[in-house]
Amino acid sequence: MSFVGIVTHGGAGSPKEWQDGCINSADIGMQRLLENRSAYDAVLESVALLENDGRFNAGCGSSYRLDGKTIEMDAAIMSSDGRLGAVACITGVKNPVLVASEVAHSPHHILTGQGAVLFARKRGFGEYYPDIQWAKERHAKLMETFSKKKGDLTREWGVHDFEENWNFETASSEIFPMDTVGAVAKDKKGIFAAAVSTGGSGAMLKGRVGDTPLIGSGFFAGPYGAVACTGIGEEIMKKLLAKIVYDWLAQGTAPEVACEKGVHLFSKTVPIGVIAVSSEGAGFFSNTGMAAAVLERRD
Secondary structure, three states: OOEEEEEEEOOOOOOHHHHHHHHHHHHHHHHHHHOOOOHHHHHHHHHHHHHHHOOOOOHHHOOOOOOOOOOOEEEEEEEOOOOEEEEEEEOOOOOHHHHHHHHOOOOOOEEEHHHHHHHHHHOOOOOOOOOOHHHHHHHHHHHHHHHHOOOOHHHHOOOOOHHHHOOOOOOHHHOOOOOOEEEEEEOOOOOEEEEEEEOOOOOOOOOOOOOOOOEOOOEEEEOOEEEEEEEOHHHHHHHOHHHHHHHHHHOOOOHHHHHHHHHOOOOOOOOEEEEEEEOOOEEEEEOOOOOEEEEEEEO
């Protein structure tokens, strides 16, 4: 019996009301898989669709950094047949994941900052600067929070018991976006792929890079499956979460079980989500709300 499947997510903390975006993304990816297209093509198109949604903190919906002007995005894609590309702190493009895919067809695996921008222009990507009202509103809330000077916010920038120390009426997830988007898939040929994209976090400095474009941290794909992670990047990268979950898949652990085990490596106060696919199936787990969709087909 052959199995194809895809999982998409809208980020740790993304509301259930955005589930339709993940379902639409997964539907497109599954269509490609059933058309005998590759898992690489499926996750690439799925994540690009999430980037175009505008609600998620990726691509068109990317959040501002602390200055309220700078938008820097990270994205990556990887397949078990050897393709790997990533961009970090790229600006002025609509779909960072598409640029990451172009990097996968270059002599390098990751490009950053202005180098990534110039590469994108060379590959035909025009200038694009999103103007998202919710991003402006979220940044305004962030500035209001800092102005109140309640609590040691500098300690809470993604590392030290963030939720445990939060003492405002407004939920932290409404102010500090962590809505990384991602997709993992298996195609009819048995190839696995993972793709991820993010606008970073509004409470971060210019030039900050999280787990998203780091192989083994925010994503991983190999002969036994594919994994994509979301949450507080500074915590995820210290544990190489994607590779840990992948290794469990390689040992025969069911995807949903491997995802849950990965999330439980962290304190409950650290928002984390993981999606995964293997030859056995597909699944996801999060310790906070997370819009996601799973589609499977067995013949």
